[in-house]
Amino acid sequence: MQGVGPQRAAILNKxxxxxxxxxxxxxxxxxxxDRSRLYYICEIxxxxxYIQLRGKVLSFETFGEGRQRRLVAHFSDGTGVVDLVWFxxxxxVMGKYNTTEEYVVFGKPTVFNGRINIAHPDIDPAEELTLSxxxxxxxxxxxxxxxxxxxxxxxxxxxxxxxFVALEKEEVAETMSENLIRKYSLVSLPEALHQIHFPQNADxxxxxxxxxxxxxxxxxxxxxLRYTKERRSRFRGLMFEHVGExxxxxxxxxxxFALTGAxxxxxxxxxxxxxxxxxxxxxxxxxxxxxxxxxxxxxMLIALDNGFQACMMAPTEILATQHHETICKFLxxxxxxxxxxxxxxxxxxxxxxxxxxxxxxxxxxxxxxAVIEDTVNFSSLGLVVVDEQHRFGVAQRAKxxxxxxxxxxxxxxxxxxxxRTLAMTLYGDLDVSVIDELPPGRKPxxxxxxFDNRRVSMYAFIRKxxxxxxxxxxxxxxxxxxxxxxxxxxxxxxxHICEExxxxxxxxxxxxxxxxEKDAEMQRFLANETQIMVATTVIEVGVNVPNASVMVIENAxxxxxxxxxxxxxxxxxxxxxxxxILVTGYKLSEDTxxxxxxxxxxxxxxxxxxxxxxLRGPGDLEGxxxxxxxFDLKIADIAKDGQLxxxxxxxxxxxxxxxxxxxKPEYAVVWQQLKEMxxxxxxxxxxx
Ligand code: ADP
Ligand code: MG
Numbered sequence: 001m002q003g004v005g006p007q008r009a010a011i012l013n014k015x016x017x018x019x020x021x022x023x024x025x026x027x028x029x030x031x032x033x034d035r036s037r038l039y040y041i042c043e044i045x046x047x048x049x050y051i052q053l054r055g056k057v058l059s060f061e062t063f064g065e066g067r068q069r070r071l072v073a074h075f076s077d078g079t080g081v082v083d084l085v086w087f088x089x090x091x092x093v094m095g096k097y098n099t100t101e102e103y104v105v106f107g108k109p110t111v112f113n114g115r116i117n118i119a120h121p122d123i124d125p126a127e128e129l130t131l132s133x134x135x136x137x138x139x140x141x142x143x144x145x146x147x148x149x150x151x152x153x154x155x156x157x158x159x160x161x162x163x164f165v166a167l168e169k170e171e172v173a174e175t176m177s178e179n180l181i182r183k184y185s186l187v188s189l190p191e192a193l194h195q196i197h198f199p200q201n202a203d204x205x206x207x208x209x210x211x212x213x214x215x216x217x218x219x220x221x222x223x224x225l226r227y228t229k230e231r232r233s234r235f236r237g238l239m240f241e242h243v244g245e246x247x248x249x250x251x252x253x254x255x256x257f258a259l260t261g262a263x264x265x266x267x268x269x270x271x272x273x274x275x276x277x278x279x280x281x282x283x284x285x286x287x288x289x290x291x292x293x294x295x296x297x298x299x300m301l302i303a304l305d306n307g308f309q310a311c312m313m314a315p316t317e318i319l320a321t322q323h324h325e326t327i328c329k330f331l332x333x334x335x336x337x338x339x340x341x342x343x344x345x346x347x348x349x350x351x352x353x354x355x356x357x358x359x360x361x362x363x364x365x366x367x368x369x370a371v372i373e374d375t376v377n378f379s380s381l382g383l384v385v386v387d388e389q390h391r392f393g394v395a396q397r398a399k400x401x402x403x404x405x406x407x408x409x410x411x412x413x414x415x416x417x418x419x420r421t422l423a424m425t426l427y428g429d430l431d432v433s434v435i436d437e438l439p440p441g442r443k444p445x446x447x448x449x450x451f452d453n454r455r456v457s458m459y460a461f462i463r464k465x466x467x468x469x470x471x472x473x474x475x476x477x478x479x480x481x482x483x484x485x486x487x488x489x490x491x492x493x494x495x496h497i498c499e500e501x502x503x504x505x506x507x508x509x510x511x512x513x514x515x516x517e518k519d520a521e522m523q524r525f526l527a528n529e530t531q532i533m534v535a536t537t538v539i540e541v542g543v544n545v546p547n548a549s550v551m552v553i554e555n556a557x558x559x560x561x562x563x564x565x566x567x568x569x570x571x572x573x574x575x576x577x578x579x580x581i582l583v584t585g586y587k588l589s590e591d592t593x594x595x596x597x598x599x600x601x602x603x604x605x606x607x608x609x610x611x612x613x614x615l616r617g618p619g620d621l622e623g624x625x626x627x628x629x630x631f632d633l634k635i636a637d638i639a640k641d642g643q644l645x646x647x648x649x650x651x652x653x654x655x656x657x658x659x660x661x662x663x664k665p666e667y668a669v670v671w672q673q674l675k676e677m678x679x680x681x682x683x684x685x686x687x688x
Contacts, residue, residue: 002162011151015143024163025172027156028196028212028635029138032205035106036135041080046111053077053105054126057097062090073097075105082109082116084123102126106137136199160197176215177669184651186211196635213636217645219677222652226674229656237279238382238406243271244305246336247298254334262286262437263295269433270299270411274383280409286435287605288569289442292413295435296385297327299411304336304363308382308408311365313372315388317342317515318522322544323387324366341367341376344516378403385411415566415605436606445572447580447600449556458552458581459500465550466504466531470576472550473533475567477558493554494534505530511538537563539570546574556582556599557592561612564599591615613638 001021004012012018018027039051055077062071071093073084084105086093097103107121140156172190174181181188187195187207195208259267266284273280286292300310312327314320324340331338339353339362356362360379365371381404412430450458462472474497476490494508507521507530518538525533526545533539533548551571556564564582572578582596598611636644655667662671 001166003159011146011149015146025193026634030141031139032136035137041077041082044109044116048109050108056102057099082118084121085117085119136205175673177667179666213641213644214648216636218648218652221649222674225652225656232278237277239277240274240302240306243302246305247301250301260437260439262435263291266295266433266435267298274409279407281430282411282433283430284411284413284433288415289573290435290438293326297330300364300383303383308380309363309378310383311371311381312385317368318519320366320368336363338364341365341370343370381408383409387413443577444603445568445578445580449582449596449600451586452583462550470549471531471547473548473570474552476536477555490536497532497534504532506532506534509535509538511536544573549576549578551580554583557584557588561595561608565605565608
């Protein structure tokens with residue numbers, strides 16, 4: 001193609017993964033600036049976006065020396081004067097422009113000392129500008145490397161022009177069916193693609209964007225819905241027909257408190273799933289402390305009542321052990337055998353558990369990854385609960401399915417709330433339940449922001465809490481690039497704290513410790529043998545020490561919102577008032593300031609997740625990366641296009657109802673397109 005030699009092609013490959021005409025065609029501008037309007041200089045005021053002026057340069061002037069040198073062109077349109085300013089490329093500018101020709105100048109004006117400046121404006125000779133160039137001006141993202149090879153936004157725009165010339169002979173094939181295009185008033189694909197790169201006006205641009213977003217989200221939803229249907233017809237589920245003696249006995253005699261409304265609702269949802277004859281595949285979201293463990297237990301009891309075993313998998317040994325203890329305590333007095341299986345369960349004891357699993361004598365198995373090893377086999381596994389889902393890979397979960405001839409029901413629990421729109425995209429094939437209510441009597445955690453040179457009062461506060469019998473966490477960030485640095489950071493913090501609190505015992509836990517050591521240290525803290533726990537984020541997940549009432553997070557600016565929320569959830573688990581102290585340096589970026597403020601303002605995990613999504617975009621959200629979904633939306637924005645997502649999902653649903661077999665000729669284009677998409681993006685089909 002004209003304009004793309006081997007060198008440029010190589011850069012486009014490497015920097016933007018553009019290999020074909022099609023790739024380039026789908027490289028959309030990230031913003032547009034309206035250049036259809038000319039302003040008069042006398043209209044300019046203090047805060048204007050990019051504007052466009054037409055006039056002549058009156059004179060050039062240079063100021064300063066060396067690095068301070070700058071060039072000013074006094075520019076006028078007869079209604080006033082602005083100063084066009086350059087700090088670089090002075091010679092080039094001087095050589096290119098003169099005081100006789102008329103120019104169109106484009107840039108962002110700033111007013112300083114009563115004079116209007118435009119720094120590094122775009123300048124074009126007025127007569128060279130065609131009408132289209134003066135319409136909506138597209139801007140393309142470019143990298144440093146690209147800029148160095150003169151592959152600027154403007155250059156990409158030129159390439160697009162060549163591309164459209166090249167494409168004229170072979171029209172781009174439509175990817176939506178005729179009837180959908182008509183019914184939902186979409187513009188055609190060739191039209192949309194042309195307008196997205198060369199918009200005629202704001203209205204046409206909006207129509208083009210709408211069409212492309214519609215299509216992008218539509219196919220994602222169609223794919224998920226279709227996949228769900230396929231899975232459902234392929235995998236029949238175990239039928240749990242009744243809720244029986246164990247569930248009822250537990251509910252009426254052993255349950256130490258009343259269930260919250262949300263817990264009741266969620267248990268009902270699961271009962272319905274498991275009694276439907278289809279395999280349950282449910283994601284249970286509930287904020288930290290919302291009581292997911294109990295819900296899991298009661299669901300497991302339903303499995304037992306129907307003659308099946310249940311299994312619960314946790315991401316760490318500490319967590320598995322805690323679940324085991326919690327559940328044994330709940331069930332104390334009932335005739336149910338619960339066993340713990342982790343890497344450190346060995347020898348005769350392990351053999352016995354494995355043997356009794358096979359005979360069905362073990363009813364509930366709780367453990368770490370150890371439970372999915374090939375040597376672990378059940379007599380009749382009916383339900384699998386996976387706690388803290390985002391730490392488990394897809395493949396690991398799939399392995400559990402094979403542990404029964406008919407795949408067991410699956411309950412996935414997470415405390416990392418996922419905003420609805422994102423959940424629909426990521427886990428569209430999982431049904432979602434939400435526990436949106438905390439058990440009564442919890443005091444909301446008080447969160448404060450503290451600059452790191454105010455330690456004296458903070459230590460005094462921690463000391464007072466410990467004197468009242470409480471315990472405190474102090475968490476240091478994990479700097480992934482350098483584990484050595486982490487440990488150093490943590491070691492220094494640890495020594496510092498030991499010096500500050502000579503009268504108390506201090507624990508230390510980090511990811512590089514052996515699991516057994518880590519466990520022992522956690523146990524000491526849990527038993528209140530140590531009063532302060534200095535740790536990296538290894539304590540983030542699930543650990544329960546109800547007596548701890550202070551969470552100090554050092555370098556809080558280094559953490560993402562959801563991580564801060566998870567960490568904060570380690571306190572506030574008992575009846576006492578708890579506190580979270582976010583320690584940061586003085587210099588904070590705007591985004592960081594917002595993050596910290598959100599933490600101070602709210603304890604609501606969903607609110608925080610929504611805010612996180614808005615601040616960072618879905619690509620960075622925790623849980624997204626680990627979920628293995630290639631997340632490259634080209635034009636739709638999960639944070640902003642939630643309504644459209646919901647809308648197209650319904651359209652996709654209706655289409656599937658109309659054409660469940662995928663055979664109707666009017667939808668042939670759609671099915672073909674879906675097939676192509678699946679070929680390219682295998683990930684979409686393995687989400688659950
Ligand atoms: P998470 O959802 O974070 O896993 P847990 O299951 O650990 O929460 O529950 C947190 C605490 O709340 C536990 O001590 C649990 O016993 C308690 N709890 C759970 N449900 C209720 C309830 N309905 N009323 C009172 N306390 C509850
Ligand atoms: Mg939990």
